[in-house]
Amino acid sequence: MKRIVIILAVTIAAGGAGALALYHRIVHGNDAKNACERNLVWITGSKRIAAEEQGLKSGAMIDEQELHKYIIGDFPKCPAGGTYTIGPIGTDPTCSVAGHALPK
Numbered sequence: 821m822k823r824i825v826i827i828l829a830v831t832i833a834a835g836g837a838g839a840l841a842l843y844h845r846i847v848h849g850n851d852a853k854n855a856c857e858r859n860l861v862w863i864t865g866s867k868r869i870a871a872e873e874q875g876l877k878s879g880a881m882i883d884e885q886e887l888h889k890y891i892i893g894d895f896p897k898c899p900a901g902g903t904y905t906i907g908p909i910g911t912d913p914t915c916s917v918a919g920h921a922l923p924k
Contacts (some may be wrong), residue, residue, distance in 0.1 A: 831858030852900040855919040859896035863906060863913040864922065866890040871909045 866887045876882065884895050884906060898904060902917035914921050 843889075852898075853920055855921050856898045856900060856902065856915050856917065859898065859904070860913050860915060860920070860922045862889065862891065862896055863904065867906070867909060867913070877911045880909045882906060882909060 826853060867882060869890050870876065870882055870887060871880070887906065888895055896904070898915050898917060898924055900916040900917045900920065902920055905914045907917070915921065
């Protein structure tokens with residue numbers, strides 16, 4: 821009987837740990853994705869302002885350093901550790917993390 825109680829306790833503990841990990845991944849994974857999407861929107865807006873102010877045409881290259889003056893604070897970073905590619909004027913910025921993209 822004692823052995824069954826121990827096995828049951830270990831099984832419940834393992835199941836609880838698995839459920840906690842899944843919960844954390846779902847809740848915080850979505851938070852990171854949403855934050856990344858907001859960052860991509862912010863970068864897109866900064867590119868548009870820079871293009872207007874500097875008279876840049878579609879296809880013109882712009883880098884993080886040039887965009888920095890249009891962004892308050894530090895340049896955004898993907899909370900999931902992804903890398904942003906700014907891309908030329910007229911294209912959307914991207915994130916290297918699968919599923920992180922500008923909302924449609």
